Amino acid sequence: MPDTYPHATTDDLPRAMHDLGGATKFMCEPVDIEPHALTDFDKEVDALRQILGARKIMGVDELRRCIEAIPEADYLRLSYYRKWIRSITDNLLQKGVFTEAELRAELERG
Amino acid sequence: MLALGAQVLVKNDWPETRGPCHIRTPHYLRGHRGVVVRQFGAYPNPEDLAFARPAAPVPLYHVAFSRRDIWPEGSDRDELLVEIYEHWLEPTGAASR
Numbered sequence: 001m002p003d004t005y006p007h008a009t010t011d012d013l014p015r016a017m018h019d020l021g022g023a024t025k026f027m028c029e030p031v032d033i034e035p036h037a038l039t040d041f042d043k044e045v046d047a048l049r050q051i052l053g054a055r056k057i058m059g060v061d062e063l064r065r066c067i068e069a070i071p072e073a074d075y076l077r078l079s080y081y082r083k084w085i086r087s088i089t090d091n092l093l094q095k096g097v098f099t100e101a102e103l104r105a106e107l108e109r110g
Numbered sequence: 111m112l113a114l115g116a117q118v119l120v121k122n123d124w125p126e127t128r129g130p131c132h133i134r135t136p137h138y139l140r141g142h143r144g145v146v147v148r149q150f151g152a153y154p155n156p157e158d159l160a161f162a163r164p165a166a167p168v169p170l171y172h173v174a175f176s177r178r179d180i181w182p183e184g185s186d187r188d189e190l191l192v193e194i195y196e197h198w199l200e201p202t203g204a205a206s207r
Binding site for chain 1: 124126127130131132136137138140156159160161162180181
């Protein structure tokens with residue numbers, strides 16, 4: 001064991017919720033490595049992210065930061081691309097690209 | 111720039127306890143010793159890019175860790191190689207090879 005940080009497990013460390021690698025809690029759960037088919041929703045979110053990147057509005061590192069900032073209950077519940085759209089929405093609201101009222105009005109218009 | 115074979119200590123720092131941040135150093139390596147085995151060049155610091163701030167290039171390395179030190183279970187043939195940015199590494203000694 002290193003003399004700098006002796007510990008048998010990592011569960012006692014103040015890790016961030018998304019920093020799952022090596023967390024003992026997940027040690028016995030097999031990882032699902034089967035390929036998943038992408039839905040139209042998934043593809044649209046991916047396309048949106050690419051446009052935001054190409055137009056220098058939001059980068060992938062910002063995407064990751066805002067995914068990591070999703071409250072834990074939502075983070076564990078949301079699918080991969082739903083985390084993306086949540087992150088994109090939060091980021092664009094923070095930047096003032098649109099307001100919450102504008103977003104709500106658009107969603108109600110359908 | 112750290113030399114190949116340089117022995118390093120991953121900073122035992124926990125920015126996530128101090129407020130919003132985005133870091134690429136996994137929790138289970140903080141405070142552990144490793145060896146630099148590959149130099150990847152320098153990339154804009156993702157910790158700044160994550161907040162759309164100007165990001166200075168930071169050298170990125172493959173650092174090898176003793177798997178047994180990190181996780182006592184597993185096989186001795188397992189290799190633990192992790193990409194870590196230079197500002198997370200403190201040199202602890204001369205190059206070992």
